[in-house]
Amino acid sequence: DHIEVVRITPFVVQTVKRMEALHPDFAFELDLPEQGCLVKINPLHFEQILLIILDNAIKYSEDDKRINIRSRAERRMVSIVVQDHGIGIPSEELQYVFDRFYRVDKARSREIGGTGLGLSIARNLVQHYQGDIQMISVENEGTRVDVHFPDQQEG
Ligand code: ATP
Numbered sequence: 817d818h819i820e821v822v823r824i825t826p827f828v829v830q831t832v833k834r835m836e837a838l839h840p841d842f843a844f845e846l847d848l849p850e851q852g853c854l855v856k857i858n859p860l861h862f863e864q865i866l867l868i869i870l871d872n873a874i875k876y877s878e879d880d881k882r883i884n885i886r887s888r889a890e891r892r893m894v895s896i897v898v899q900d901h902g903i904g905i906p907s908e909e910l911q912y913v914f915d916r917f918y919r920v921d922k923a924r925s926r927e928i929g930g931t932g933l934g935l936s937i938a939r940n941l942v943q944h945y946q947g948d949i950q951m952i953s954v955e956n957e958g959t960r961v962d963v964h965f966p967d968q969q970e971g
């Protein structure tokens with residue numbers, strides 16, 4: 817397991833740049849600390865988590881194609897928040913989206929495509945590093961994903 821101390825800000829910037837190139841119709845708005853927080857993690861795992869969340873934000877957005885990404889250091893944890901303004905998730909379904917193969921609205925998701933595994937993989941990875949992942953969503957307004965990792969203090 818190739819665990820490294822990953823500096824969040826440049827890593828997120830680099831990953832978002834690649835997503836931007838693939839999805840030029842989207843506007844990614846970044847709010848990241850200049851110094852950049854540090855997280856001890858396999859960088860491939862961190863990238864995978866980010867890509868799963870960004871892929872969802874893109875897939876489940878319609879007209880409003882702004883995606884906000886921010887990060888903060890807060891009380892020994894680092895937060896990474898991805899907010900979209902897409903179709904959202906009905907409140908009664910929100911509790912199931914981390915389940916393997918679960919997809920909201922079978923007909924709708926069949927059109928969009930996917931296996932329903934992304935978020936369960938993301939949650940397993942996050943928890944492997946003593947982190948947590950939470951979702952808040954309002955149908956037809958958008959979805960926000962909050963990821964927290966223990967802050968690897970500098971020095
Ligand atoms: P996969 O990621 O495996 O290709 P998927 O996107 O369907 O397929 P998950 O990423 O696990 O699977 O997400 C589960 C379900 O949660 C999705 O099918 C979708 O209904 C809902 N969902 C996830 N993220 C969002 C989001 N940002 N906005 C609206 N719905 C979402």
Ligand code: MG
Pocket residue numbers: 868871872930933934935
């Ligand atoms: Mg997905």
